[in-house]
Every structure is written in structure tokens, then in C-alpha cells.
Amino acid sequence: MAPVVYLFFLFCGLMPLALCVPSIGSQPxxxxxxxxxxxxxxxxxxxxxxxxxxxxxxxxxxxxxxxxxxxxxxxxxxxxxxxxxxxxxxxxxxxxxxxxxxxxxxxxxxxxxxxxxxxxALNESTSFSPKFALFGDMGNENPQSLARLQKETQAGMYDVILHIGDFAYDMHEDNGRIGDEFMKQIESIAAYVPYMTCPGNHEWAYNFSHYRSRFTMPGQTENLWYSWNIGSAHVISFSTEVYFYLDYGLDLLFKQYKWLKSDLEEANKPENRAVRPWIITMAHRPMYCSDDDNDDCTKFESYVRLGRNDTKPPAPGLEDLFYQHGVDLELWAHEHTYERLWPVYGYKVYNGSTDEPYVNPKAPVHIITGSAGCREKHDGFIPKPRDWSAFRSTDYGYTRMHLINSTHIYLEQVSDDQSGKVIDSFTLVKDVHGPEAWL
CATH class of the missing domain: 2.60.40.380 (Purple acid phosphatase-like, N-terminal)
Known part of the structure; x- marks a missing residue:
């Protein structure tokens, strides 16, 4: 045995074992x-x-x-x-x-x-036809969809991942170690394609500090709200949580609303909407859903949709704002299910036609995709679907989205419970974008 190695073991024999483990604190x-x-x-x-x-x-x-x-x-x-x-x-x-x-x-x-x-590197062409995986509510424990997402991402199936709130369950637990473990789990997808995020209710601790600190999104709002462009789409990410955690600052709610209004006005300028005709939003808590979990959609009229009258001044909701600015597609999570809605505004269905409901619809389309897998398991649905509910599933899984071109977006739902089977799909077709599409 070499003298140096002998001295190392002799020293370790006299010292607590932990002191002889090399430090890895500098390892990325x-x-x-x-x-x-x-x-x-x-x-x-x-x-x-x-x-x-x-x-x-x-x-x-x-x-x-x-x-x-x-x-x-x-x-x-x-x-x-x-x-x-x-x-x-x-x-x-x-x-x-x-x-x-x-x-x-x-x-x-x-x-x-x-x-x-x-x-x-992101393809900067407006004719780029990107493919997305999108989901919310994936935890460190029971992340059932993760293995399939890992394989598909590394096989080059996706250009972007959209994680629509609720990470790790919860990032702050065990003094932040659960957050560390989760971020290591998603490295196998998030180190290969842009991992774009929005905050959910499970990021609430310490004023959303883990979420604000661990991710890096566009803009200067600590990842809370931002927008970016890809292909023929303008994508807006925002926080539904500003309507619920008022102790962290009611001013955030109004700042976000002002920013959303300004961003939508800019995106709707004729010269901008001509090159990025699609406007897609992503945020955590949905405006509509038919789960029976006594949460947002059954307990009260959605704050996100209608606003709050118990604040001073009253807080504006977002459904009218999005409708007035011709938002095409709204992506949500929070409910641990998948639900596809008919085109809807003000609880009324505005299908394009009986035979082709998603061809030139007269209202935005909503998708809820919060079933990636977490320790809170599934949510259930109310027995009778609402009139605006087109398809729903409690299978674990995630959604794929293909931004085909300026007039077509294809979406499908993957069931991990059924070994990757596509259990729902549709194509949203818009020949006209903007508020005039509703006429």
C-alpha cells in the first residue's frame, strides 16, 4: 500500500466517517x-x-x-x-x-x-412547426409520467416542455431537499429541451421563493409572468396564485393584470398578429373544470375567470380580457385529471359547427392537463359532465401539442396507465385570429 494511501486510511480510522467523505458541494x-x-x-x-x-x-x-x-x-x-x-x-x-x-x-x-x-437552439423562423409536451402537477413521489417523458424527450420528440405549475410536492419540504431531488429527477428532460414553467399553489411557501429562485424564465418578474414567441405562436405564462395568496401582495394581482393587458394589446397589433397569429396562454388553476374535489371549480365561481369582489379595489378576472383580445387556446392544470372543453365563453358553448366544433370556433378552447402524477393521486369528476365538457379522463398522463402552422394546432392526450395510448385528440383550426374570429 502506498504511504499516502496508508496515511489516509490511518487518519480516517481515527476520525468520524463523515469527515472522510470528499466534499461534492462544488459538483453541478x-x-x-x-x-x-x-x-x-x-x-x-x-x-x-x-x-x-x-x-x-x-x-x-x-x-x-x-x-x-x-x-x-x-x-x-x-x-x-x-x-x-x-x-x-x-x-x-x-x-x-x-x-x-x-x-x-x-x-x-x-x-x-x-x-x-x-x-x-430555438428555430427562429415563424414557419417553424414545434412540438410540445405539456402537463402540470408532477411530484417527486409518484411521478408516473416521467419515465415516458424522459425517453421521448431524449428521442427528440419535443422542442419544448411546458410545466403548468405544481412541482415536487413540495419544493420547500425537508428544508428544500425535496426540491433538490425533484430538480435532479427532471434533469433527464429539462437539460435537453427548454423547460418553461408557471407557478402553482404548491409553490406557495416562503412567498414562492423556491419557484422564483430555481427557474429562469424570460422577463424581469422572477418567473411569475412572461411571454415569448415560437413559430407562429405568442405564448403567455402567468400566475393564477396572485388571486389566492393576497398576503404576499394584492398589488401583484393588479400588476399582472396590467401587464397581461399590455402584452395582449402588443400581440394584437396587426403587424404582430400577422406573423404570430396564435395566442396561447398557460397558467395553473383553470377557469372551468368538472372535478368533484370541492376546489376552485365547484366551491365558488372561479376567481381567475371572474375576479374578486372582496378586495379593495375589486380584482378583475381574466375571461373577458382574453376573449376581447382573441386568445385562441388556454392551457391549465391543478386538477389531477385531463379535461378537454368545447369552445366556451361565459359558460356558453360556441362550437364552430356541429360536425366540426374546433374549426373556426367562436370562443377560446381550454385544456386541463394536471395528471402527470404526484403523491396526491387522482381527482374524481362530478357524475354528470357540464355542457361545455367534451372529454375527460382520470388516467395518469400528459398532453402533446403540435403547432403545425398558422391555421392548425394538433393536440392529443397520452395515457401512461394505458402504456402510452393516445386516448383523445383533436385539431384546432383557425382561418381568422383575433377578436374578429368570434364574429
Whole structure:
């Protein structure tokens, strides 16, 4: 035995075992990427538990490894649980990426590097036809859909993942360790395609601090609300939770509403709607649903849809705002089910026609997809569907969306309970976009 190794074991024999385990606090983990809303860019985000440099080494697929280097910075995040655990959230923005090109990368520092990952830079063309996986309510425990999503993502089936609120169940638990474990679980999809998010009610703890700190979305609102463009769509992400956690600031509700109104007005300018005709929203708690869980849709008229009259001043709802600005498709989660609605506004169905309800409908289409899998299991439905409810399922699963072109979007629901079977599908066809589509 070499003298140095002998001395190491002799020293360890005299010391507590924990002191002889090499520190891995400088090792990157929880790697995920997101689109920052800037052409030719991608943000790489990861975590360490020691303070280190923030670097990404990358290159075009098929080229010599690590020919380019980008540097960023880190921010200290302290979980507010009893241990006050501290971590470092690193962010590096890669710029001047070639539209639609694939890159290989790893992240970290000379104190430790991540595994090797790859991603495809966002195709900036308005004729790009992206494919999405979308879901909400996926936890660290019982994430039933995750294995299928891992395989499909790494097989190149998706260009973007949309996680529509409720992560980990819950990120703050066990002094933030559940959040760490969940972020490591999703690394196998989120390190390969942009993982775009919105907050849900399970992110409430410490004023949504885990959600605001762990992700990196476009804009300057700590990921609470933002918008971005992809292909022929303008995508808006926002927080339904501003209607419920008023102790964290009623002003957030009004700030978000003002921002939504401004963003929708900008998106509806003729020159903008001409190139991005689709407007798609994503947020956690739905305006409509037919679950029997005594929650938002059965306990009271939806705050998100109608607003609140118990605040000063009264808080405006969003259904009229979205209708007036011609929002085409609204994506929701929160209910641990899948539900497809007929085109609906004000509880009334406005199908395009009896035979083709989703061809030129006269109201927005809503999809609820909150059945990815979590420890709270399934929700149930009320026995009799509402008039506006077209299809519903309690199977674990997720939704696929294909933005085909400026007039067609295809959506389908995958049942993980049925080994990946597509249990529902439809194509939304719009020859006219904007408020005039309702006429």
C-alpha cells in the first residue's frame, strides 16, 4: 500500500466517517435549460452547494468538444426552513446560437463539471412547426409520467416542455431537499429541451421563493409572468396564485393584470398578429373544470375567470380580457385529471359547427392537463359532465401539442396507465385570429 494511501486510511480510522467523505458541494446538479425570449439565446441553470465559478463549455454537434465558453454568475438561495440550507443557483446565457442547430455542452467550473448534455437552439423562423409536451402537477413521489417523458424527450420528440405549475410536492419540504431531488429527477428532460414553467399553489411557501429562485424564465418578474414567441405562436405564462395568496401582495394581482393587458394589446397589433397569429396562454388553476374535489371549480365561481369582489379595489378576472383580445387556446392544470372543453365563453358553448366544433370556433378552447402524477393521486369528476365538457379522463398522463402552422394546432392526450395510448385528440383550426374570429 502506498504511504499516502496508508496515511489516509490511518487518519480516517481515527476520525468520524463523515469527515472522510470528499466534499461534492462544488459538483453541478439540477441542470435545466430555458429560452430567455432573446433571439439566438439559451439559458443554462444549475445548482451547487459551494460557491464556484459559473461556466458553460459548448460546441456544435459533431465538432470538437468545448470550443466555446460562456461565463455567468450565481445567486445565493437560502431555504427558509429550520436548517436555513444554502445553495448557489448558477445561470449562464449562451448567445449567438445558430437557429435550429444542435449543441453539446456541460456546465460547472474547474471545481466540478456536469454530465454531457445536448440541446437544439430555438428555430427562429415563424414557419417553424414545434412540438410540445405539456402537463402540470408532477411530484417527486409518484411521478408516473416521467419515465415516458424522459425517453421521448431524449428521442427528440419535443422542442419544448411546458410545466403548468405544481412541482415536487413540495419544493420547500425537508428544508428544500425535496426540491433538490425533484430538480435532479427532471434533469433527464429539462437539460435537453427548454423547460418553461408557471407557478402553482404548491409553490406557495416562503412567498414562492423556491419557484422564483430555481427557474429562469424570460422577463424581469422572477418567473411569475412572461411571454415569448415560437413559430407562429405568442405564448403567455402567468400566475393564477396572485388571486389566492393576497398576503404576499394584492398589488401583484393588479400588476399582472396590467401587464397581461399590455402584452395582449402588443400581440394584437396587426403587424404582430400577422406573423404570430396564435395566442396561447398557460397558467395553473383553470377557469372551468368538472372535478368533484370541492376546489376552485365547484366551491365558488372561479376567481381567475371572474375576479374578486372582496378586495379593495375589486380584482378583475381574466375571461373577458382574453376573449376581447382573441386568445385562441388556454392551457391549465391543478386538477389531477385531463379535461378537454368545447369552445366556451361565459359558460356558453360556441362550437364552430356541429360536425366540426374546433374549426373556426367562436370562443377560446381550454385544456386541463394536471395528471402527470404526484403523491396526491387522482381527482374524481362530478357524475354528470357540464355542457361545455367534451372529454375527460382520470388516467395518469400528459398532453402533446403540435403547432403545425398558422391555421392548425394538433393536440392529443397520452395515457401512461394505458402504456402510452393516445386516448383523445383533436385539431384546432383557425382561418381568422383575433377578436374578429368570434364574429
Amino acid at each position: 446538479e439540477q441542470v435545466h435549460i430555458s429560452y430567455p425570449g432573446v433571439r439566438g439565446s439559451m439559458v443554462i441553470t444549475w445548482t451547487t452547494f459551494n460557491e464556484t465559478d459559473s461556466m458553460v463549455e459548448y460546441n456544435l454537434w459533431g465538432g470538437k468538444l468545448f470550443t466555446q465558453t460562456a461565463k455567468g454568475n450565481s445567486a445565493v438561495f437560502v431555504d427558509e426552513g429550520p436548517e436555513m440550507r444554502k445553495m448557489y443557483i448558477h445561470r449562464v446565457t449562451l448567445s449567438d446560437l445558430r437557429s435550429g442547430a444542435t449543441y453539446v455542452y456541460h456546465c460547472g467550473s474547474e471545481a466540478g463539471w456536469s454530465d454531457l448534455f445536448f440541446f437544439t
